[in-house]
Amino acid sequence: MRAQPATLPPNPCLVAILLVVKSRSGPRLVFHYPHTPSLSSASNTRNPNWFGTPGNQTDEAESGDSDWSSGSDDGGRTDDEDDDEGSRSSRAWSRGSKISGGRTGSRFESGRSFGSGRTKSSMAGGMREELDEEVVDGDRAHDGEGTGQDESKEDWKPKEQDEVEWERLLGFSADALSMLLTPGRVFNKRRFEVGIEQLVFLGAPMFVREDGEWKKRRRKIRDESESEDEGDGMSEHDHAQPPHENSGKSKAQSNGAKAEPFVITEHVSRRRGLSLQDLEDIPGFESAYGHGLVSGAASDISSEETKSNSTTYDGDMTMFNIVFVLNPPSLEHHSRVEEMYDYVVKRFAKTLKYQQAQSRYVSKESRLIIAMKDKAKESRAPIYSLWPSIVNQSALARAMALTYDHISNNKIAHINLSEGSDTSFQIPQAISTPYIPTPTEPQIPGLWLTTATLLDDDDADTMLSPHSALLLLDDDAALLKEVESDGKELSGPLSFFIRNLTPTKSLQKLSQVHSMSLKDVQFLARHLIYWRRARAIPPLRWRDIYIVSPNADMSTLETAIPAFAARFPTLPSLPKILHMLSGPPRSYSTLMPSKDHRTAYMEILAWLMRGGWVTQLRTFAWVRVKPEVKAAIAEKMNKELNASSASERLNGDHDNTKSDGVNGTGKNLTQSNLFQRSPEGREPGAGDNIFAQPSHLSPFLSPIARPASDAGSTSSSRTAVPNPSLIGSLSPLSRPDTSPFHRPSPLHLTQSASPSSASTHSSQVPTSPLTFPSDNDAPPPPPQLLSTNPADYDASLVDSPQKADALQSRWIEYIGAGFEDEELREKWPVLLKYFDGRHALEEISVREGLKKGKVAGLLGVLQRGGWVVSVRHW
Template sequence: MSLNLPNPSILGILLVVSTHSGPQLVFQYPPDLSNDSKKSSNLKRTNKTSTLQRKDSDSDELDIDDDDYIADNENDEEFVNADNDEEKEWDSRKMNYYLGTKSDLLSFLDEQEKFRQTSQERNKIYGHKQSDSHIDPDEIKSLHRNSKSGSSDKQIESPKLEASNSNNLKKTISSISDSQKSSTSKASTSGIPPVSPITSSTILGFEADYLCEMLCPPKQMCNSRFEIMIDDLVFLGLPIHSYDNGSWKSKHSHRPKSGKSSKGRSKNAADNASIDEGIDYETTSKSQSKNSMSMFHLVFIMNPPIIECNYRIDEMFHYVISRLSLVLRYEQSKHEYVWNQIRMIYNLKEEFRNQATMANLTKYLTDKSSLCKLISECFTQISRSNIANLSINNKLRSFQIPIKTEFHSLPDSTVPYLPGSHLSSTVNMLANTGLISVGETIRYDVNNLNSGGLDDFDDIDDNKSDSNADDIIYYALLLLDDPETIIRDIKAQQQSTLANFIRMIKPTESLLKLANKLKQQASDNGFSLDAGQIKSFAFHLIYWRRARVILPISTRSVYIVSPMAPITLKFHHDIFIFKKTFPALPSLPHFLKLLSNSSKPRQLATVIPSKDHRDAYLNALSWLIRYGYVTQLHTFIWLKISRKIKMKVEEDLENEGANNKRKKPSATADPNISNKLNAGTDNTSKTESNPEDIQRKMSQLRMINRNNNGNPTSYEQEIDNIEKKLLSPSIGLNLVLEDEGDTIIIDPGRASSLERRWINKVISEECNLSPELTVKFYELLKYMNGKNSLELLLLKENVSRQELRTLLFAIEDHIISVRHW
């Protein structure tokens, strides 16, 4: 199991609506849901366990009531093992398998079993004769009513039913099929929208009518997450129901101010809250349509692995189902898009009624109906883990389940991941934006399994998340494909603003630098973009999996071979590609050796032979970062407070307290109370008692010992030794309390008053910084928390490397530095 690998686990999509005529299945994709090999194998098991081996539990009898059918488990098992020829006739992959009602079929099987029990007696009477006469369904129902009447000793005298007669079974099924067709034609004349016989087949072994009723929940259960599991199949959706006034959006609904949601799958806001929080738009009179549709439900059928079930379901609901359903609700409220498309689908089915196959009908519907087309494209792209670009009422919408190709820490050795994944702590900047999905780093992470990346991490500060998202302007974009290929794939016009922006992206320049360059060139070429537009384009390219966020590539930065480099998977193939792309540079193994040759990581500039090779080496480095072979080494620092500094600050506090108390007049006449007030806080020792008090207490201990024992003992000698030690004048010098170590300030930007005293003592007395360095120190103090790299600090605060080097050298005894990705 690995949650890092894409696994949509989607089997199909159903569109179900509820009208005045009742629940109806409008469209299904793919069309051959009942013929899938995996589903048919599951259905074969379901037929044996659910249809023939009926349980006594009410939870297993999903199709009929207890009053309609009472089965015997042991007799059903004997019937299944007795006749293999009849089992072929009851193959779930056949179209005639579920024709008729379940009550009729199960009643017939019940009567067959009862005749098997009395077969020996009947064989003696009728001489093992077999009848080929037709079995009337009404007769089967009457026999079934007789079997429920309670007369167990009454024998049914009819030679027309034999357990071994497969021809009778075939004729019964065909008779029930004719009865169902006639009832369908009656429904058509009663005003119900016609349903083509092509679509009235089984779906994953379940009757279409049965699924429609199950997937159309009551109004109270709509507008929230819908999830039901039958066998190994999960039916997941977001049923959209109209309100009493005919609108599709509640007037009083509002978007919550905070995006936080409680942890856990059962408490997820997307699961339990109303979907009115999704899209904010005002209800118009047009939304109060007078159509007969009261609910529509886009249902995704999934079959995820058991150990990943919760995670995959949450993932699909959060990224695809909820967002797509909300968009459809918006279009229905504004333009009645869903209802117009459903009426079109009914008309197209009527035109196509006399055609041959279900596949032809599906192709015909997807060509004519935009709703059917978007459902088919959604299934095709999501099942392949691609981005689904859907046209919904002539508006382009994108949906995807983000692929985990970026990690902030090294995954466990037992957790597989996609080859070429990127390892860098910079992915934390976008971890909460929904643009990327950071991969799991440990085996069976409880948070990953339960939350599925769906909650917004309650322990993260909102302001901090917003600032991190804004930091993208200081980063660079690394395109994951050729610029012209990206422009063609996203279907952008060749001379559009987005196309020109993509052509100008360089991994060596930050987006802020690119924005400043565009401002300078705006007067010449008339092409200008502000920082907000550039950030928006960057987010789009990241979401479309066309770019990756990195720090600008520089020759002064340090790069190492990534621990996640695909050495064992793609190395031999990439050697040929690297040599073809950069023929003038060393081979791929030799290039990686240059980066990891010395024991101490070094700057890229030490690897480049000359300035003429600079651009070629930078291009090769960007290629290696793109395919996961190389990652940048970042530097993180913490501010350390030594024990010496803390003792000095403590002395200063005691002196300040003593001075304040001397200046303050006595508040009481009691000398004992006055002494206690002037004593202050003494953390050194409690041995400064009066010697007379010590002797008096020791004599009391001796008297107690004599009263108990009658004569001095060794206990009294021990008391004398303790008394000598306590009366010794050097006791205060020899007594040492707990030896406290150094302290690391976790968040110096939010330091307490005591921590600020420590920091001031370091700057003023220990380091003796100049006024210029002191100002620079306090500007950069908030970055000394081990979370912000110094490489990013140089870009955000516009600090030169020389200034930073001088400051770090001055305070090097009071900082802890760590270098990692």
């Protein structure tokens, strides 16, 4: 996978979900959702608006924007190829859509006008087996007065290419598709990816075992169903479906009953009966897992029974394939397909296979759906009424519909396959980015800009540090209402937790205050985070500094201002607050007119944080080694040298080589440290989740951006600040050897420390053990004795004190010993580990259990004394 410098916005590119099964009688497309998949969802992932101000230019906006919105892969094609391909593909697609061509005008209407009553009338229609499109269209036109009550529930979107028959979709016949999507056993439990033009068919075929079973006999069920376990950890107990689903179901049942009374009731009763039986089967199955024969026999019986019931579709299913049809942009093909497969397709297929092994679930549901389709075919029911009734009758069809609706809207799909089995899928979304938007690399506007989520080495196992706070992403009142109406087992603790949650307190503190165990708190927090209702943040503190986020979504300002005003009526307006946060970095408390306003202002801060309007400005620091320190250490080393090897010093050459060696190793050590240490050095592996671990790779430090050549930019004396008064006091900067400066500089931060570059580097300053890489500008001291004059040294930074080499450690130690403040001397080793440019200094007090004021005082001393160099960013 290539490194993606900019975080990709969520874009499932989902076109349809298909279920294909293969039995002895051949492959069959059982169900697809939506009923008429649209091909038009050409996904343009980066909204042109992100680049700033499109469309309101005074000059022609098209010059900038039209190019942007055009396809992403047409840059390099020759013209004739373009034409060729264009005509070819349009020919190809029109083949599928020609039947609906020319009726575009009425389509929208008809798409919306399907209703409950029409099934009957169309059933009562002619006796023709094969439906002619014209006829069906006529039917629909006659039934145009349908109530359309299903529309709100099912959210049908009238599509560009409505097909009237379900035997054709995406421009292909269902037959051909089912052939295409039932590959050989070689794909069993593997990723199955077939691309046809711009469509990707992505599935995970599941095959029956050679012995006719769907699972290994002597295996524990637990092993087989890992995917369920992780999903069920939280949602095992919510049997109840979301309210709208229940109502929809009952409505549709009455609906369906009116339309085709016989079929439906029969199916329903059979399904009910079977599911009851299944429930009884399962315990027996489980208790008997040690005795494969028993369980096998039990399930065989049930399948036998259902087979005898079924008349339309017989033959044992040998494989099924749940296929997701995607339409990814070509530049994002790999990542989109991968995330869909890893997070949804694979898990869906595994869940189905588990159900199939348990209760022949897929075969039964398939039979049910096919029976309904066949029935409807005879009665020439239109697809618009058939599909809702299938979705209502079949739990599997409902799960597919739900998955489609939710996943394609970037939501969490929580599906309920059968009683007692529910699971959820989601494609994780980015919650933060460390990169600011630039004119060429925009970010998702409003995405939280921070590095706080990047590393927490010590908390990596739990993924949720006890020091982080939880920020609710919804209004807590609304959330509470939802949780309480849910009535699930978790809702009690959850509502207590939500009621007492505050983003100003860390989880640890919350657990102490409310005497809950930290584990429980973390569990509840994770639950809320998983369901995208909350986000882990560093606790909000009035002492910390907050700025307007460079990634704030200004286009939402129009709606945010009134929302803010409604939420905080007596307080300054949103623009005013943002203006106050625009100044030089100050602690947030300086915004507050008085201490009494603290609660209100912290609520404002939480509100701003939630909307991505602000981000915390955090402080990062490195140890600065002053020349005096270096000189002092040099003196010490000289003494040691004198004492230990007075005789050796006679032999200058020997000493030289020795010091050379020291120098070289020291350098190599630091370099390798630097690269080991940095997360930048970690290439995103194929398995790395791009959202969980955004690579630090800078888009600008990549080899493409090779800007610092003088090619384009003229050096101008205009922009330099002349300061003649200083010139006289310049130290002799007379190193004629400027060759290292002309060394081709690797722009890439991840470039590994090549030994050759290190060695050439050191060969230029061969004689001095103290010529540390960072003081190239110091004149080489005499070979034997190190210079003890501070003027010979330059200040340098130690970038990761934890990995300092011998010399750096001596410096650090010396600095620590030199403090007058007793407390500082004592805390220096503690503080030291935060001076690596990665840990925010704001975290020290919490993590080390020190008083905030004290830490601030110590840091102040260090900063004033020039012992650390600090910088503020997010």
